Every structure is written in C-alpha cells, then in structure tokens.
Amino acid sequence: MNEILKIAVQKSGRLYDGSMKLLKECGIEISNGNNQLRVQAADFPVEIFFLRDDDIPEYVQDAVADIGFVGENVVVESDKEIDITEKLGFGKCRLSLAVPKNGSLQQPADLDGKRIATSYPFILQAYLIRNKIKAQVHQISGSVEIAPKIGLADAICDLVSSGSTLFSNELKEIETILFSEAVLISNKQLSPAKKIILESLLFRIRAVKKARNNKYVLLNAPNDKLESICRLLPGMKSPTILPLAASGWSSVHSVINESDFWNVIEQLKEAGAEGILIIPIEKMIV
Ligand code: PRT
Ligand code: ZN
Numbered sequence: 001m002n003e004i005l006k007i008a009v010q011k012s013g014r015l016y017d018g019s020m021k022l023l024k025e026c027g028i029e030i031s032n033g034n035n036q037l038r039v040q041a042a043d044f045p046v047e048i049f050f051l052r053d054d055d056i057p058e059y060v061q062d063a064v065a066d067i068g069f070v071g072e073n074v075v076v077e078s079d080k081e082i083d084i085t086e087k088l089g090f091g092k093c094r095l096s097l098a099v100p101k102n103g104s105l106q107q108p109a110d111l112d113g114k115r116i117a118t119s120y121p122f123i124l125q126a127y128l129i130r131n132k133i134k135a136q137v138h139q140i141s142g143s144v145e146i147a148p149k150i151g152l153a154d155a156i157c158d159l160v161s162s163g164s165t166l167f168s169n170e171l172k173e174i175e176t177i178l179f180s181e182a183v184l185i186s187n188k189q190l191s192p193a194k195k196i197i198l199e200s201l202l203f204r205i206r207a208v209k210k211a212r213n214n215k216y217v218l219l220n221a222p223n224d225k226l227e228s229i230c231r232l233l234p235g236m237k238s239p240t241i242l243p244l245a246a247s248g249w250s251s252v253h254s255v256i257n258e259s260d261f262w263n264v265i266e267q268l269k270e271a272g273a274e275g276i277l278i279i280p281i282e283k284m285i286v
Helices: 016-025 053-061 072-078 121-130 164-168 192-212 223-232 258-270
Strands: 005-010 038-040 046-051 067-071 083-087 093-100 115-118 136-139 155-160 171-180 182-186 214-222 240-243 249-257 274-280
Touching (some): 005 016, 005 053, 005 192, 016 192, 046 053, 053 067, 053 072, 053 182, 067 072, 072 083, 072 121, 072 171, 072 182, 121 171, 155 164, 155 171, 164 171, 182 192, 214 223, 214 258, 223 249, 223 258, 249 258
Parallel strands (some): 005 046, 005 067, 115 136, 115 155
Antiparallel strands (some): 067 182, 093 155, 093 171, 214 249, 214 274, 240 249
16 A cells, blocks of 8 residues: 555644645645545645644654644643654744733742743743742643733743733733744654655645745846846846846846845845846745
8 A cells, every 4th residue: 555644733723724725835735625534635645634733742753643733832842752843934923921011020030939820831840940930830721811810820921923912911021931833743753655755745845935935036127237236136046137128238037035025125226126026936946
C-alpha cells in the first residue's frame, strides 16, 4: 500500500482557516463539507485529521497523526516528545503577564506572593522559577482575563494578539513570556516513505511562505537612472531590464521583501522610477 502522511489540524477555532488556506496554497484540496473527523486529499498523499488543538501534540507524539499544525504555545505547554519542524507564519500571538491597569503591581518582581490565573501553568511555572518569583499559579481553562476583576487572582498570564481583550478588562501587559505562531510539528520516528512526503510538503510550504513575504515589482526608469534604481532592487539574482518602446527608458522587474517594501518604494521614486506596479506572488522557488 502507498504511504499516506496523516496531518492533524484544528477542527475549528483560530487556526482552522490559516491551516486550510496553507494546504490549499500548497495544491492540497480538502473538502470537509460534512464536518468529518478525517478526510483524504485527492491530489497529494495526505489525510487530514480534525482535532482539538490541545490534543494535537499528544496525537503526534503517539503517531496517531504523523504531523500537526498547532500553536507553539500549545506545543511548549504540552511538553511532548515531538519535533518543531517549521514555523508557519500565521496565528501569531504572545503569552504575556498582565496586571490591573491602575493597581500597585508594575513589574514581574511585584508578583512575588501574588496569585496568577492562567491556562498555561507549565510555561508560567517555568518562567517564575527562572526569574525567582514565588507566586501562586491558578489554572483556569477560559476567560482568564476576568480573574482579577472577580477577585480570583492578582494578575493573569494569557495570550494576547491585538491587546483589545486586555484593554477592555482594564489590564496592562508587563512582560512577554513567549512569542508564538502556528508551527508544523512532526513525530520523531517517521518512516522513510513518510519523510519523503513531508519533505515534498515542506518544499511547497516554504515556497508559499516565501511568496507571501515578497512582492513582484515592475517599474519604468530613465536609462541614466538605471544603475541607482537597480542597486535598490537586488531581486532573486538581479533585476530584469527590458527596453521600453520610448527611447531612453527601460522597464525593470524584480522582487522585494514585504518587510522593507514601503521604504524601498519611496527610495525608488526618489531615484527616478515611474509607473511602479506591485503584484502579489503566488509561489516562489529559489
Ligand atoms: O477548541 P480548541 O481547543 O481547538 O480551540 P481553543 O479555543 O483552545 O483555541 P483557539 O481557537 O482560541 O486558539 C487556537 C490558537 O490560536 C492558540 O493556541 C494560539 O496559538 C492562536 N492564537 C492567536 C490565539 C490568539 N491569537 C488569541 N488572541 N489564541 C487565543 N487568543 C485569545 C486570548 O486567549 C485572549 O482571550 O484571544 C484573546 C486576546 O486577543 P486580543 O486580540 O484581544 O489581544
Ligand atoms: Zn484548545
């Protein structure tokens, strides 16, 4: 029988859409119209298992699934024997300590002797030991942000993304304990055949991630400005330069990184570029 790689994905919740989008962009079409627990892809040797995110590390450790897409926060908290193989670039958040906005607690050391509510007791306890803070950890499974208001705790340790939950509960962040995003985790004893499928999937994931982080740029430049413009656009190897029908002008094509995108565009304009077009890239293989 041909091998199939079993992938665990969150059944519903914050990571579901990002996981399914990534698989789709990797050319893996899954139809989960009937809300099934497991679905086989038609065009790639993988089977998707839809699970609660908290169960994914254990299932991957125990080889119920071969790999999984899950938040790094859940992986670290679960402390299972698995490999973190790739960061996936979505589901970004941070696990932070937060305290009442107008209270006397200002910094982590002030938490000595205090009570902290969290759904991440393992990560929090390790942080407290590392920083020699003697606080009581109260494990609660949801709505951690209301714990100080109802008198259950003096501070919280919870996930933050936009910060609006903290804001509306009159809490402020005083320390980030962990930065997290969705990661691909793998079982430590994959068969050689499964490793080959995983390598092929990783190749596609990396091409998608790279494309998301880059944009294709097309612009017109007077020939006497080409040198300075090309210096701003190293591209994958070097920019492509094609003559325009109008004499003395060229069209320059290249790739720029999302992170310095606006900065580079401004510099290109200053250097004499005109008619700048920015186009999303679907896949990028270097
Ligand atoms: O049902 P299941 O157990 O599978 O899902 P779940 O309810 O345990 O998890 P879910 O779907 O809420 O989150 C899944 C994963 O998404 C988490 O493990 C994180 O890796 C990631 N993630 C990213 C977040 C957030 N951002 C996030 N903001 N998970 C939770 N939150 C919560 C946070 O706990 C707090 O209540 O959102 C609130 C804060 O958000 P802001 O935007 O107001 O700061
Ligand atoms: Zn969960």
